[in-house]
Amino acid sequence: MKIFLDSADIKEIREANTMGLIDGVTTNPSLLAKAVAEEGGKIEMREYLQQLVKEVHGPVSLETTANDAETMVKQGKILAKFGDNVIVKIPLIIEGLKAVKELKKANINCNVTLCFTTSQALLAAKAGAYFISPFVGRLDDINQDGMLLIEEIVEVYDNYDFETEIIAASIRHPVHVLQAALIGADIVTVPFNVLKKLSLHPKTDEGQKNFLKDAAKVPEYLKLLEG
Numbered sequence: 001m002k003i004f005l006d007s008a009d010i011k012e013i014r015e016a017n018t019m020g021l022i023d024g025v026t027t028n029p030s031l032l033a034k035a036v037a038e039e040g041g042k043i044e045m046r047e048y049l050q051q052l053v054k055e056v057h058g059p060v061s062l063e064t065t066a067n068d069a070e071t072m073v074k075q076g077k078i079l080a081k082f083g084d085n086v087i088v089k090i091p092l093i094i095e096g097l098k099a100v101k102e103l104k105k106a107n108i109n110c111n112v113t114l115c116f117t118t119s120q121a122l123l124a125a126k127a128g129a130y131f132i133s134p135f136v137g138r139l140d141d142i143n144q145d146g147m148l149l150i151e152e153i154v155e156v157y158d159n160y161d162f163e164t165e166i167i168a169a170s171i172r173h174p175v176h177v178l179q180a181a182l183i184g185a186d187i188v189t190v191p192f193n194v195l196k197k198l199s200l201h202p203k204t205d206e207g208q209k210n211f212l213k214d215a216a217k218v219p220e221y222l223k224l225l226e227g
Contacts, residue, residue: 001181004059004167004189008035010048012192013055019195024058026111026133026169026189028089029065053083061111061131063089064099072099073106080108087111087130092120097127104128111167118152125162131187136180137170146170147179154184174198 002023005016008031016022036048043051053060062082064075076088076099088103089111090096100110109130115121116135124132134153136146150168157164167187168180174197180188190198215222 001185002058002187003177003195004187005195006031006169006171006189006191008032008052009038009192010035010052010055013052016192016195017055017057021195022058023187024060024085024189025052025056026061026089026167027052028063028113049082053086056085059085059087059109059131061087061089061113063113064091067091067093067095069095069098069102072096073102076103076108076110077106089113089133092116092124097123100124100127100129113169116149118149118156121153121164121166122156125157125160125164129164131165131167133167133169133189135170136168136176137172139170140172147176147183150180150185151183 003021004024004026005013005022006026007013008027013025036045039048049062062079064072066072066075072090072095079088080086087109090099090113092112092115096112100112103110111131111133112124112129113133114135115124115132116139121132121134132153134149136150139146139149150166153166157166165186167189168176168185169189171177171188171190171194174194177188177190177194177198
């Protein structure tokens with residue numbers, strides 16, 4: 001399973017890259033607004049997006065901000081110019097599906113976002129979506145089973161050999177990541193704090209502490225490691 005970072009923060013992307021853990025990045029207007037605000041007005045939007053796309057070693061999703069297909073297509077073509085790795089995010093509405101079809105004709109790949117039902121995912125795949133993003137956490141928030149949605153989409157896509165890749169999105173915690181992997185999602189996109197939590201376990205910390213303590217008892221070994 002591929003792991004994407006759900007962030008528009010260039011510092012977080014760089015840090016994740018040093019870990020060698022991420023295969024791509026997803027953004028949205030909310031994440032972008034937060035990241036740019038933290039820059040304190042020191043950089044214009046065009047330059048920020050150029051830097052962001054350059055930092056991503058894989059697909060980076062940039063989102064349109066319209067409700068009609070014509071404008072989404074226009075915006076999608078503008079966003080695609082920021083890099084060959086740009087994937088245009090389109091909302092899962094009727095006008096969005098129209099835009100996906102037109103952008104695919106222009107060889108621009110789309111990540112269809114705000115998916116909450118299996119039937120929506122079916123329509124997105126038929127329209128030519130490159131990625132589909134079911135929002136797991138937001139369904140859990142309203143007492144529905146978000147992972148059941150992932151399971152159903154995996155089954156439907158397998159039934160008909162759709163090439164659309166499933167991104168488990170709106171991830172709240174590490175358990176969501178494990179569940180998505182067990183179900184067979186192609187990708188999970190996670191906030192930076194969840195990415196870091198995936199590596200944590202108290203027994204790991206306890207074991208490392210004990211190993212270092214015992215290493216002090218064999219100074220010849222420590223000296224050897226000094227080179």
